[in-house]
Amino acid sequence: MKDMLQIANLYGGYLPGKSIIKDVTFSVKKGEMVGLIGLNGAGKSTTIKHILGLMLPQQGSVLINGQSLEENTEAYRKSYAFVPETPELYAELTVWEHLELTAMAYNIPRDEFEQRAAHFMQEFRMENKKNSLSTQLSKGMKQKVMIMNALLIQPSLYIIDEPFLGLDPLAMRSLLETMDRLRQDGASFLISSHILATIESYCDRFVILHAGQVAAQGTLEELRQQASSSGGANLANKPMSLDDLFYYYITREENRG
Structure with a gap:
């Protein structure tokens, strides 16, 4: 399946030589919905700003539909739509x-x-x-x-930052159903959200950021398998929810640090 968004070994920040995000690598494939999750200050907004072209990489690359911002600025910017957290x-x-x-x-x-x-x-x-x-x-x-x-x-790619803040339940449902319909037609989505229970049911894969780095990524089942193989246990003998997995991976990274 074709990568609509490809981020490879991305380093970036607001000051030269001081990276906020470090070696960030992930992709969003055509017709795929990916959840970008992390604590406040984890690097989600900085990553999004690099995708939008508001910040230039210190190292690494960002490609949309196989093109970088430098290669074709107009085509790059027309390939995505961005919905910010604050209207x-x-x-x-x-x-x-x-x-x-x-x-x-x-x-x-x-x-x-x-x-x-x-x-x-x-x-x-x-x-x-x-x-x-x-x-x-x-x-x-x-x-x-x-x-x-x-x-x-x-557009080919939607980048949505905290889309559910301020929306009433019916609007949330309309948005989710519309995104799901567009995804089936081939559109791709990168969604940053703290409402894990909602995106768990809709996203195909998840990228967990912590302290500017990718702590884990994969489908819900892949994240469960990775957690199990590295010592994480199912809670009450039930499959770990995205909320459980997020807590596991973040606390694991904090303990390492």
């Missing part, structure tokens, strides 16, 4: 105008835009907010607008 909207634009602006930026034909936008407005129950300014929206509604803008452009 960032224009105060003077309505919900619909935000979607129109995105459609113009990505040269989406008008008829396609209207069809997609109407679908997502209905899916996320935002039809009655179509003409509302962003200043009139709750945080959860602002997050919905960010998500709809990302979904509108139909």
Whole structure:
């Protein structure tokens, strides 16, 4: 299966010679959903900033669809959509105008835009907010607008940072079902989230970061096998959940350190 996102031996940080992330290597394949998890300060945001091209690698490489940012900046940036943890909207634009602006930026034909936008407005129950300014929206509604803008452009790769914060249960379900449908159509997802019980059921693989390094990665079953072979035990004779595995790998790394 083709790698949509490939990160190899990545070192990076905010100051020359001082790496926050060290030797980070993982991939996201076409049609795959990967969960990027770790404690606060583990390096998740720094890793994402390198993928977005907001930070340049000190060592290593980041490729989207086989291309680096330096090789083809325009194609690289058009290959992904990013939904940040904190919604960032224009105060003077309505919900619909935000979607129109995105459609113009990505040269989406008008008829396609209207069809997609109407679908997502209905899916996320935002039809009655179509003409509302962003200043009139709750945080959860602002997050919905960010998500709809990302979904509108139909990129190869979605990078979503804490997508469920502020969303009501119905919006969470709509987002998860939409992502699952898009994944079946070949889209790829990298999701950073602390809500492990939710992403456990949807992600194909997981990457656990600790202190800027990959502590473990693999499918849920692979993580269980790795934990078992290195001394981790099932709790109450039941398969370890993602929450159990996360606790195991993080405490193991802390004990090593």
